[in-house]
Amino acid sequence: MxxxxxxxxxxxxxxxxxxxxxxxxxxxxxxxxxxxxxxxxxxxxxxxxxxxxxxxxxxxxxxxxxxxxxxxxxxxxxxxxxxxxxxxxxxxxxxxxxxxxxxxIRPARVYPALIDSSSLKKEVIKGTDFIVFRELTGGIYFGEPRGYDEDKGWNTMIYTKFEIERITRMAFEAASKRKHVVTSVDKANVLECSQFWRKVVEEVANNYPTIELKNMYVDNAAMQIVRDPKQFDVILTSNLFGDIISDISGMITGSLxxxxxxxxxxxxxxxxxxxxxxxxxxxxxxxxxxxxxxxxxxxxxxxxxxxxxxxxxxxxxxxxxxxxxxxxxxxxxxxxxxxxxxxxxxxxxxxxxxxxxxxxxxxxx
Ligand SMILES: NC(=O)c1ccc[n+]([C@@H]2O[C@H](COP(=O)([O-])OP(=O)(O)OC[C@H]3O[C@@H](n4cnc5c(N)ncnc54)[C@H](O)[C@@H]3O)[C@@H](O)[C@H]2O)c1
Missing domain, CATH: 3.40.718.10 (Isopropylmalate Dehydrogenase)
Incomplete structure (x- = not known):
């Protein structure tokens, strides 16, 4: 076939x-x-x-x-x-x-010949090769209730165990064919939804003993991607954080x-x-x-x-x-x-x- x-x-x-x-x-x-x-x-x-x-x-x-x-x-x-x-x-x-x-999924890969077109210094960007797994159909972009009135606006960040598990498995499978490191990006110091995300990711990680799991807050991740992008292999994150992280990751490596x-x-x-x-x-x-x-x-x-x-x-x-x-x-x-x-x-x-x-x-x- x-x-x-x-x-x-x-x-x-x-x-x-x-x-x-x-x-x-x-x-x-x-x-x-x-x-x-x-x-x-x-x-x-x-x-x-x-x-x-x-x-x-x-x-x-x-x-x-x-x-x-x-x-x-x-x-x-x-x-x-x-x-x-x-x-x-x-x-x-x-x-x-x-x-x-x-x-x-978006790879952030630097072609040596285009290294000068990156907004980052050569020595920072050289050798960068990582991949971002962004959850695409859940999280705050789809959560209910949502809306606004005269005085306030509101959205709901919600993730089910099932939603987190399925993308986490994909990210770990990818890491098993790469450098064996998954960095899960969340905001678990502030958001309960992120605490739950982290808990489920850690449970799934137990099934992949050869892969190192790192947890990172999203504000730190944004900083680390421009400070030292080579440290990353697979980044796993939710819809909202991934929207931003994948754009930063893409653009440090060159043109649209x-x-x-x-x-x-x-x-x-x-x-x-x-x-x-x-x-x-x-x-x-x-x-x-x-x-x-x-x-x-x-x-x-x-x-x-x-x-x-x-x-x-x-x-x-x-x-x-x-x-x-x-x-x-x-x-x-x-x-x-x-x-x-x-x-x-x-x-x-x-x-x-x-x-x-x-x-x-x-x-x-
Ligand atoms: N996934 C999609 O289909 C998608 C994504 C983004 C924007 N859009 C739509 O595309 C239209 C144009 O949007 P825009 O101008 O904001 O973004 P764009 O990505 O089309 O273009 C932005 C700039 O990058 C240049 N560029 C983009 N791709 C290029 C390529 N392959 N080679 C050389 N130069 C390239 C363009 O010439 C332009 O100057 C809009 O209708 C927008 O809604 C579609």
Whole structure:
């Protein structure tokens, strides 16, 4: 049975970066003998234009029938004045919720060639490689009661044992394939909800004796990420704290065009670049495809459980950058500036080179 991948290129530069990512996906799948089938669906503004809704039932059903979804980006000036429920961005929230994607994963990885573009000093950022697991469907963003009146506003931070356990297990499983350290970020010195979070995380940790668990308050974590990011391996945190922590973690490592993400649930997986539809550069073949290509690497890692293939894609991106190739958003006059399609071709070439150098045999699932 082929792995069924649904493609939702979306709006703006979404189709350009998705096309790039699919070239890499197809190439690598072929190299590693993974049988995949891809099917493209309209999603976002382009779906609204054709069907009067940014997410049709048919597209949603196709995602339910898939092994993984690869999304480009949605939104743009054209759809900004639509009522909220018809906006492309609302469709993205609905899709994530419908697929029960309770974990958002964002790697913070520094490419040596781009070290100078980090806002941190070279010696601080060099060697940074960690990953943030953010709970995505619970916590204060969804808790009831919520509201405001003339005199006050209120929200409820609530987590069930089940919600904490399932993401904690995912984070520990990931750490078991990395450097064996999980840092759970909370605010247990102030919030009862965090005290409960910490208790449940510690209970789950007992099942993973080879993995070190560190607990850290969120204010300290924000400080530590910019002070000494190398100390982290896997950061595990709730929805609100993760929203902030994952943005800090992403941006210390470079440009928006470089940041991939994965959102995972019990049954479904969605991979997408962190950036938006960039209407200002759409249709010019200058968008940086790396975030989208790196999202494919995450698909190999998390959906196909093929760590070697994922690592080779990251290595190919790294070598491309080391050799001076850049898209305009990350380049300067000293670099070899290339467009979206050329960048993609070079990354595939570098993948092939590394694959041959390592004299890899045939890999299977
Ligand atoms: N996940 C998503 O689909 C998503 C995320 C964020 C924003 N959006 C939507 O995208 C639209 C534009 O939003 P925005 O301008 O705030 O954010 P954006 O991420 O689209 O763009 C911000 C800036 O970064 C640049 N940029 C982004 N991705 C790039 C890439 N791959 N290569 C080169 N440059 C890149 C853009 O040119 C722009 O200057 C809005 O409609 C917004 O709602 C969608």
């Amino acid at each position: 082929p792995q069924k991948i649904i493609l939702l290129p979306g709006d703006g530069i979404g189709p350009e970066v998705t096309e790039a990512a699919v070239s890499v996906l197809t190439y690598v799948a072929n190299k590693f003998n993974v049988d995949i089938s891809t099917k493209e669906k309209l999603f976002g503004g382009v779906s609204y234009d054709k069907f009067g809704t940014p997410l049709t039932q048919e597209t949603l059903q196709a995602c339910y029938d898939s092994d993984a979804v690869l999304l480009g980006a949605v939104g743009g000036y054209k759809w900004e004045t639509l009522p909220h429920h018809l906006k492309p961005e609302a469709a993205l929230l609905k899709l994530r919720k419908s697929l029960g994607l309770f974990t958002n 065009g470089m940041l991939p993400s994965a959102s995972l649930g019990s049954s479904y997986a969605l991979y997408e670049p962190v950036h938006g539809s960039a209407p200002d550069i759409c249709g010019q073949n200058i968008a940086n495809p790396i975030a989208s290509i790196a999202s494919v690497a995450m698909m190999f890692e998390h959906t196909f459980d093929m760590h070697k293939a994922a690592e080779l894609i990251f290595n190919a991106i790294e070598r491309t950058l080391d050799e001076g190739y850049r898209t305009a958003d990350i380049g300067n006059e000293e670099n070899n500036i290339v467009g979206t399609t050329e960048m993609t071709k070079i990354i595939i070439q570098k993948f092939e080179e590394i694959y041959n150098e390592q004299a890899l045999g045939v890999f299977t699932l």
